[in-house]
Amino acid sequence: MELGLSLGETMADAGRELVLGLGIGVGVRREEGAAEAEVEVRRRDYEADAAVRRCGSSPEPTVRLTLLPMVPDLGLTWPSSESRHLEASTRGFDVNLAPSYGGCAAEEEQEDAAGADLSSSPNNSAGSFPTDFSAHGGRGGADAGTVAGGADRSCSRASDEDDGGSARKKLRLSKDQSAFLEESFKEHSTLNPKQKLALAKQLNLRPRQVEVWFQNRRARTKLKQTEVDCEYLKRCCETLTEENRRLQKELAELRALKTVHPFYMHLPATTLSMCPSCERVASNATQPTATTSAAATASPAAPRTAASSGGIASAAAADAPDHRPSSFSALFSSPRSFPLAAGPQAQPPSTSS
DNA sequence: TAGTTTTAAGCAGTTACCTCA
DNA sequence: GATGAGGTAACTGCTTAAAAC
Numbered sequence A: 001m002e003l004g005l006s007l008g009e010t011m012a013d014a015g016r017e018l019v020l021g022l023g024i025g026v027g028v029r030r031e032e033g034a035a036e037a038e039v040e041v042r043r044r045d046y047e048a049d050a051a052v053r054r055c056g057s058s059p060e061p062t063v064r065l066t067l068l069p070m071v072p073d074l075g076l077t078w079p080s081s082e083s084r085h086l087e088a089s090t091r092g093f094d095v096n097l098a099p100s101y102g103g104c105a106a107e108e109e110q111e112d113a114a115g116a117d118l119s120s121s122p123n124n125s126a127g128s129f130p131t132d133f134s135a136h137g138g139r140g141g142a143d144a145g146t147v148a149g150g151a152d153r154s155c156s157r158a159s160d161e162d163d164g165g166s167a168r169k170k171l172r173l174s175k176d177q178s179a180f181l182e183e184s185f186k187e188h189s190t191l192n193p194k195q196k197l198a199l200a201k202q203l204n205l206r207p208r209q210v211e212v213w214f215q216n217r218r219a220r221t222k223l224k225q226t227e228v229d230c231e232y233l234k235r236c237c238e239t240l241t242e243e244n245r246r247l248q249k250e251l252a253e254l255r256a257l258k259t260v261h262p263f264y265m266h267l268p269a270t271t272l273s274m275c276p277s278c279e280r281v282a283s284n285a286t287q288p289t290a291t292t293s294a295a296a297t298a299s300p301a302a303p304r305t306a307a308s309s310g311g312i313a314s315a316a317a318a319d320a321p322d323h324r325p326s327s328f329s330a331l332f333s334s335p336r337s338f339p340l341a342a343g344p345q346a347q348p349p350s351t352s353s
Numbered sequence B: 001t002a003g004t005t006t007t008a009a010g011c012a013g014t015t016a017c018c019t020c021a
Numbered sequence C: 001g002a003t004g005a006g007g008t009a010a011c012t013g014c015t016t017a018a019a020a021c
Helices: A034-055 A103-118 A142-146 A175-187 A193-203 A207-260 A269-274 A290-298 A327-333
Strands: A003-006 A066-069 A350-352
Touching: A175 A193, A175 A207, A193 A207
Parallel strands: none
Antiparallel strands: A003 A066, A003 A350
8 A cells, every 4th residue: 555645734733743644545425423523533633642742841843644545546435235245355365254253253243332332432423433334234233232241351352263263364454445444544543342343344354353453553653653753853953963063164154253353343233244144143123134135145054934945944933032043943833844855945745655 | 539440442562474576 | 486575464461541349
């Protein structure tokens, strides 16, 4: 599966965010209530982000990713009851063989159903889940909830031995199944028992398989997130190193200037607007002179505005009290500059893996 | 009401299997 | 055909929050 990495910024957040969302080019209609579920998911995301921010004192923005699986439009629609038997895997193992609903699998299902009925999870948005796949067969999920709960959890974690095999088999999900799960993940990164059960029934998988798939999917998302975070921080480090190098050079130049032409160093501060690499040192901030602007544009190392360059400097930094763009604050305050792309001032990257 | 135990869910880390170059 | 890398389904152990007692 291809993953397109779309790094952009959210509109609402003043800080920069890399939005890692999951999209899939599958024609799936969204049922009513999906928006409600999405609100819930976003609430959870927000809380998670808030938790992260609480833990860290760093002012760094939350970096979020938008993973866009570049899966070609499979034309997948929510399977009807007739099409419930999805295309079997072409790789040998037919994971779509109807799971044996006896034994542990049945208990698991019953457990899940019971859990769904008894679920008091704040995330319980089962009603919003696109479960029009409830139209399959007479094996209703909810009525299974009449079975007493308390099934052994170990059963839920049982290996594939309940399939009759002695060793666990690597069951490959079909493309359709994966696409379906991806679409579900887009709407719910986590599942409540009812959703899990419905999804399992819809895909002819065991609830445990759906559960595992979502766990692994969340792990993959997090991994991608970490990779992008790492990349971002590396770029920050490079930028700061470069800035430091530039400042060191500037300092050396000024010292040399002071040695050769001590006269200049006694001039009023306004003359410092001629500083070759900093256009904002000028004390006459209320009336920037043409000279200042010229110096700003002429200087190769002068920070450029984010709008013009997409670089590190930002208008926010320009608003700093000392009118000196802090590299660090500029790094983390510019809504436009995000040095994560291949180039230091590239457009928001869109990579695929 | 506070403290303890139980239960369920999620996550990190890992293993095992499959596919492909 | 053998092999190593990468992807991923599945497992294990742990933590945590909520419910039950």
